[in-house]
Amino acid sequence: MRFLRVGPSGAERPALLGSDGTTAYDLSGITPDIDGRFLGRLLDGGAAELAALAEQGGLPVLETAGQRIGAPVARPPKVVCVGLNYRDHAAETGAELPAEPVLFMKASSTVVGPDDEVLVPRRSEKTDYEVELAIVIGRTARYLDAPEDADAVIAGYALSNDVSEREFQIERGGTWDKGKSCETFNPLGPWLVTPDEIADVQRLGLRTTVNGELRQQGSTADMIFSVRHVVWYISQFMVLEPGDVINTGTPAGVAMGRPDKPYLRPGDVMELSIDGLGTMRQTLGKA
Incomplete structure (x- = not known):
């Protein structure tokens, strides 16, 4: 899985990059940010849940064209x-x-x-x-x-x-x-x-x-x-x-x-x- 943060400095939205390498899915309904708490959840089984959500269309698409990409953490x-x-x-x-x-x-x-x-x-x-x-x-x-x-x-x-x-x-x-x-x-x-x-x-x-x-x-x-x-x-x-x-x-x-x-x-x-x-x-x- 590939994660990124999209938006102005200090107001980035967490996202999951889709398997096509271009579509980003908004994770802000799941986590406020890609931080230590989220990463801990990821290692404790959260990765499988996210993958299933993405496959089932349960994550909204996040528009990234023309947007700043922040540090991924x-x-x-x-x-x-x-x-x-x-x-x-x-x-x-x-x-x-x-x-x-x-x-x-x-x-x-x-x-x-x-x-x-x-x-x-x-x-x-x-x-x-x-x-x-x-x-x-x-x-x-x-x-x-x-x-x-x-x-x-x-x-x-x-x-x-x-x-x-x-x-x-x-x-x-x-x-x-x-x-x-x-x-x-x-x-x-x-x-x-x-x-x-x-x-x-x-x-x-x-x-x-x-x-x-x-x-x-x-x-x-x-x-x-x-x-x-x-x-x-x-x-x-x-x-x-x-x-x-x-x-x-x-x-x-x-x-x-x-x-x-x-x-x-x-x-x-x-x-x-x-x-x-x-x-x-x-x-x-x-x-």
Whole structure:
């Protein structure tokens, strides 16, 4: 199943995308939003009920033409990120492969729609792009016993852009968070895709273009720590809650790792995609 949120920022309506890939069904009579509570219900048998409703014509059609698509999850309780989780990305930045997942946080307020404008921060010279597979949590996870237990708490996956300001991140002291939490720095969507729609989450292609130039082309097969391992590992250090988002790292090709350092400027256009999870497009503006 593929879920989305349609409408102006702060007034999105929850929807289910039909099997034809174009018709959206309004879920606002079932849930006020696609949030942690809804995702928990989804994992507890709600998915089958929704599928039956859709097949029986029990859901009204929602017009999406010309409408804004919001992030597929209402403002997450938290956004947890994994750094240096692709072998080729670690190599391009000159970093050693980590022995354990590198974790940092992004402010949940960074999450915006997949085609919303991304703002280059004031005094920024090193704004960068990162195409990432995002995991969306549907059940509380604390101290999972093994990586295999992650399957029971994952509600779905989404396409994410972990936008980063490298000077703020690396050169301004402290942790990475200040270079990761600028406003609009986490476009997400267009859909939340349930695990049953993905044949193999560790075999998905990822791509980024900037102004039509291919910058990133990788595969989740190159992850150092798998999706299951990442969820299990994070649960040893913090409680994951329904609605939380985990960004799982980016492949090679970021501006920081390229010889010409082609950082983003206002007016640039980013297009990102992941197999089965859709495409997003953002124009850069000024904060």
